[in-house]
Amino acid sequence: VPEEFIIPAVWLDVIHHTGRPYHWWLFLGTQNAERMSLVVARPIEILSIIIWPIVKFFELIARGMSRLLGSRKEKHLSEEELKSIVTMGRDEGILSKDAARIMHNVLRFERKKVINIMTPKVSMHMLDGDAKLGDVLNFIIKSPYSRFPIYEENKDKIIGILDVDDILKYIKSNRLGVRIKNISRPPLFVPESKDVDDMLADFEGKKTPVAIVVDEYGYVIGLVTLEDVMEEIVGDIFDKSRKSSVYIRKESENLIRVDAKASVEEINKALHLGLEEKHFNTIAGFVEGKLQRIPKRGEEIKLKNITIIVDQVTDQSIKSVKIVRN
Structure with missing residues (x-):
């Protein structure tokens, strides 16, 4: 098969068979991630239906060429073969580096579970539903987050999600005595074993692209957002749009300074470590998970070959x- 047929055929085949064709388009929304992805999801799903005949056309060509060459047994490309083709396309200049990176991310994406990308419970900023808006307003303003899980009685009983967009009208009208549970949105719950690629379908059409992650017994273990899912797809491309980039900086032979948002996976790769990745996405989540609380500056976690020291920390x-x- 001519080379110019191979890459388009694989491109369309991967888009079609992932069942989530809009994965490839999400990098367009890095500046307005949540809004853009929810807007384009449905049109691109329609596009998937439109390009289906094109996919079948390339499949028929490949099948016909296979028969002419004497092979009648159908063979599906493995993940490693797809990765090799994408790498070849990048090396030959057919695909840009960013496009190839996204395609590689999607190939890994389908194997990941929600538990692998969630923010652990210990790092969640939760609010008591019985609290009045005026009492928590200062906490909300200081927090880097714009959505907060609302609990009742205990932190395993999440009853809603408070979105900062919803509190503006109450602030403007000076209704600070309203209880936050009365202005929260219904929560979405997902099991820890859920495939990450299914989360985009769950978020589609939801006003609040946040889901509470629960274990097999129904206990809250974390939180996952649309942004978390998108970062798994677009990777470093998404990070480039941020003002404060993730970094790992070597200050001496035995001292490395790491931004709290750096993922455990990239730290392991960069420093050749074996930190646990299964339950922790970022190094901040790893530290808070091990200590089961937000630590103070200077606190240490001693491991086999390294010591992790908390360098800079806020109240949250x-x-x-x-x-x-x-």
């Missing part, structure tokens, strides 16, 4: 850590 979250090789 870790900002950076230092990793010292023992």
